[in-house]
Every structure is written in C-alpha cells, then in structure tokens.
Amino acid sequence: MKHNFTKVKEKLQWTKRIKQDKVDNLYLKRFGKKYKEYRQLWNKAGKDFLPDFPIHIDIELIDACNLACIHCFRNEEIARKMGITINTGARFPLNIFKEIMDEGKAYGLKAINLGFSGECLLRDDICELINIAYESGVLDIRLITNGILITHNLAERLLNSRLTFLSMSIDATTSKTYENLKGKDCFKQLEDNLTYLIQKKKESRKDFPLIRGSFYTSPENQDEFGPFLEKYQDNFDFIDCQDFKDLRNVKKHKKGNSCKMPFQRLAIFANGDVAPCCSFFSKKLIVGNITQSSVKEIWDSKIMKGIRKGLENKGPSKVCGECLQTIG
Numbered sequence: 001m002k003h004n005f006t007k008v009k010e011k012l013q014w015t016k017r018i019k020q021d022k023v024d025n026l027y028l029k030r031f032g033k034k035y036k037e038y039r040q041l042w043n044k045a046g047k048d049f050l051p052d053f054p055i056h057i058d059i060e061l062i063d064a065c066n067l068a069c070i071h072c073f074r075n076e077e078i079a080r081k082m083g084i085t086i087n088t089g090a091r092f093p094l095n096i097f098k099e100i101m102d103e104g105k106a107y108g109l110k111a112i113n114l115g116f117s118g119e120c121l122l123r124d125d126i127c128e129l130i131n132i133a134y135e136s137g138v139l140d141i142r143l144i145t146n147g148i149l150i151t152h153n154l155a156e157r158l159l160n161s162r163l164t165f166l167s168m169s170i171d172a173t174t175s176k177t178y179e180n181l182k183g184k185d186c187f188k189q190l191e192d193n194l195t196y197l198i199q200k201k202k203e204s205r206k207d208f209p210l211i212r213g214s215f216y217t218s219p220e221n222q223d224e225f226g227p228f229l230e231k232y233q234d235n236f237d238f239i240d241c242q243d244f245k246d247l248r249n250v251k252k253h254k255k256g257n258s259c260k261m262p263f264q265r266l267a268i269f270a271n272g273d274v275a276p277c278c279s280f281f282s283k284k285l286i287v288g289n290i291t292q293s294s295v296k297e298i299w300d301s302k303i304m305k306g307i308r309k310g311l312e313n314k315g316p317s318k319v320c321g322e323c324l325q326t327i328g
Helices: 020-031 033-044 076-082 094-107 126-135 152-159 175-182 187-204 225-232 295-299 302-312 318-324
Strands: 015-018 056-059 111-113 140-145 165-169 210-216 238-242 265-268 273-275
Touching: 020 033, 020 238, 056 094, 094 126, 094 295, 126 140, 126 152, 152 187, 175 187, 187 210, 210 225, 225 238, 265 295, 302 318
Parallel strands: 056 111, 056 265, 111 140, 140 165, 165 210, 210 238
Antiparallel strands: 015 238, 265 273
16 A cells, blocks of 8 residues: 655654655554644644644653763763753652643643653653553654663563554664763673564564664764664664764854744653753753643743744744754
8 A cells, every 4th residue: 555655754853764654654554544644743833833732742751871872961971061960860750641641632642752861761660651651542652762671571561562663772883882882881782682672573573663773873983874774774664863963062063043843842851840842952941840730831831932932033042042053
C-alpha cells in the first residue's frame, strides 16, 4: 500500500534521518488516519496556528544520568557555564504523571517522550509509566536512552510494552571514541544490549517499538559516521544523525531566527518545572510548575504567549536568542 507522505512526513530540526519513509509507512500502517492527523497538526503548529493543547510533552523522569557526555548540559562543567543546576536525583512523582496523563486524555494529547533530559531507565517503573500513557490514549509513546541499562529482561519487557519509539544514543563505533565522548568505557556493554534487543525484536516479528539509532556528530567522532552506517543501518529501523552544537562556545555559531517548539510542545522537569521546549537551554526558561498549575493553564499563560510573540516577530527572549545562536 502506498501513502502520500507530503502532509505527514516528520519535519526535523537539527537532524538528518535515514529511512524516513519506512518510519512514516509503519506508523500509518498501525495508526492510519490518527497518525496522519497527528503529524499534520504537528507540521501546522507555528506562528499562524496554535493548538489548544501541546501536541507533545517531554517528561524528565529523573534528574540523573549514568554517563557524563562531554557535549551535554548534564556535564558539570557545561552546566556551571550555563548557570543551571543538574543531577539532583529528583524523581518525577507518579501521581503527578497520572494527573498529566488524565489531562492529556481530556485534551487529546498525541505524544510523550519519557527520555527527556535524564536517563529514564534509572527508573524501575518505566513500563508502568508506558502503560499509563497508553491507557490515557497517547498515540506516540517515545523513550530515549543511552541503552546501558537495557538488561535482557528489560529488553523483553520494553518490546512487549505499548512503546512506539525506542531510541538509543550510540555516537561511536569504537570503545575509545565512546569513552572520550561519554566519560565511561561502556561500549561493549552497549553493543551486547543492542544485539540482544534487535535479535529479540526480529524474533517477535513486531513492527513496534521502532528502534532508532542516533549519532551526534562532533569533532571527536566525525570520521566514524560512515563506519556507523555500515555497521548499524541494517539493524535499526531508522537512524538519526544530529548536527553538532558546541555548548562550550555558543558565540561562534551563526544565529537562527525561528523555532516552532513553543507552538508544539512543553517539557517538564523532574522537580515539576515546565519549559517551552526540549532544547539544552530549556532549563533556563521556566514558564511554570506542574505542581502549581495545569498543563492547559501553562500552555495558555501570559509568559508562553510572550515567548511565542517574540519568536513570531523575530525578537526572541534572551534565552531563546541564546539557544538560536546554536541552531543557525
């Protein structure tokens, strides 16, 4: 069956995707009209159209990570330079998660990402959270992980869950490069976990969850993308290659002037703070706290309207301007 992708194709910022049509085809095969409407809504959102409720919500399940990647804002040196506090160990409360999902059900929330910011698999209730989201009618349930904690048991549980999108951040093809980037020599463990996960998915003959391999190009690994593709492109359902943005030297980048995130999504940190996007700079632009206001109240708030207006008029807020300096 052939589909017209022109109105549903996922438009990506800062990322080049390999096997895009396969992704859309599998989503359309499973969800049909619901998926098409979801992607059309996502692509339409912007200065000329604001949905009544965020299409997508990113949730930081835990403010902690088992790695210390040198280009991530979870790296203590970068966090200090950016003026943010990270790695507090805070855990997103289960009761608040349920309240958000209940509100999302009422407003037709389309998608969530449970791998925003911290390493979500440090939570042992991840499959319970996935199931709660599914029961609340969320169509696209995403999880982004570094993959180090995917044991054989957890791999099977995730493959048998209602997860639609399981992304693993690889970024290297050798142990040396991986350690240079991530701060720990866990590459062999990651490869073993990945091999088991992919084999079990093949045995299950299930389309979902789609397994994504991501590669963040940087000066440390720029010669390894070719070998990465050669090694992994037949194993992953699709591959995303993300552009390099050096948080250690923001001023060297040419400034961009557009961003659609505040028109499409909200991001919620483990302590309940809410941001208008999922960028590395989002922790510097807090627009409310989910323990004090509902998602809808924050979405419609004066501060969110101001952020959107600034982007519409190409006069972004200070933090948005700082972020746009890295994506031009």
